[in-house]
Amino acid sequence: MTRLISIVLFLALWQIGARFLGPHYLPAPAAVIETMIAEARSGALAFNLGVTLARVFAGFSLAMVAGSALGVALGRLPWLDRLVDPWVVILLNTPALVIIMFAYVWGGLNEVSALMAIALNKLPNAVVTLREGARALDPALDEMAQAFAFPRWRRWRHVVAPQLAPFFAAAARGGLALVWKIVLVVELLGRPNGVGFKMNEAFQLFDLRLLLAYAAPFVALMMLAETFVLRPAEKAANWRLRHDA
Template sequence: MSSIRHRAGAGDVPRASGRLETQAGAPTRWLGSRPSQRGWLWRGASLIGLAVAWEIAARIVGSNMLPTPVAVLAAMYRDTRSGQLPLALGITMARVVAAFVVAMSIGTVIGFMMGRSRKLNLLLDGPLVLALNIPALVITILCYLWLGLTEVAVIVAVALNKIPVVVVTVREGSRAIDARLLAVAQVYRVPRTVRLWRVILPQLYPYLIASARNGLALIWKIVLVAELLGRSNGVGFELSVFFQYFDITSILAYTLAFAALVMIIEAGVMRPLEKRAMRWRE
């Protein structure tokens, strides 16, 4: 059991600690630490330090193999003005979002049911371990072969890669659901939808958020591979072209642009969502 969890990288799921036991006392701080102002300062400093180190290294090497940060920024600017970079980013991001939504919804439903039903868990645990261990590349190639070099194939391939990871995390969460709170909902005959939104899902939020965060990072990496293998647009496709031309500057420019976009989404969407879902712990 623990080996699966470990492999899936779900071991770092925050405990839903603010539940009943700690209700009367001080609420336990969530492990996913809230960055203070100082925290941001440190983050910024480390990134700037990295850029400086890169600049120095590039000057020492002095070759096309390692372009300077300035050259990379210039390439980024050039392709942004020509529209090539934003278009590629947009297309890839659309695939990421589609695969993310599909994987999160399916994975959450399966994970929740596996956590609630012993029988279903026994039935699906084997296939789950298998799915966790199939390399992303294999799933992607098979999807292209079976579904053709289509948009659907990309989404399906990427979602299939992510679903098992979501399942493992959410299953953990649904096992941790407090039966005592469910009893309250039953006693007051709380209707199903209200029960889901006000009693069950809040207990799963820490797990869903952890899963979403890991998911975004994992999914965009797989999407690039899928694009490289079988699409004629998007960041992955552009990278394959730059690869053929030995254009390291552009490779770095596109990669950094996309990584920045993911970080913005993390800070602009994921964190605020987490804050809202967890505001009762303040």
């Protein structure tokens, strides 16, 4: 309920700000919605939003899968960790822009380079979180599984995975917010479609109505994903939240 009031308050401030600054600096919500409807009628809004969401989803999945695998490996193998850790730190501190530019220069202005750039930006974050999870695995339960001769799959599914799940969920939640911002930059720099591309177009024309017409639905979609998919998933992934007395 408070969240709803907060959103209404935000829209009210926007309206007041628009009246104050004038349409060249901040278009009113109604004007933005008008542009949004026009873009939706032409099909451009759905198309670009769809393309961007597909990139978010693909880059995010790629980074989560590869990052989790590498993170768990680093958490379990100290020698590998000592070897790879500096690379992870370097990658973690390299500006997203630099990674994107290198990806485009090396791989060309294509979809594969774009996805690599997105995934590489999110990767170190997932690695660090899952490494923490793998380090926190309880050796006592590991011994129990060994004593009772749990086969590999049962050990993974019932002993290891439940301990890693909260870390995976935390990485996913932090990751989405990061990935969708990076996707826009990737599109702005080297893709002929998507929300980022449209925003660049709007910026060239100083068309803030168009800019906001694309920004607003995109932000709304990400907020919905966060509230109705990622947060419940995080709760479900954490056995402590489910049934600890």
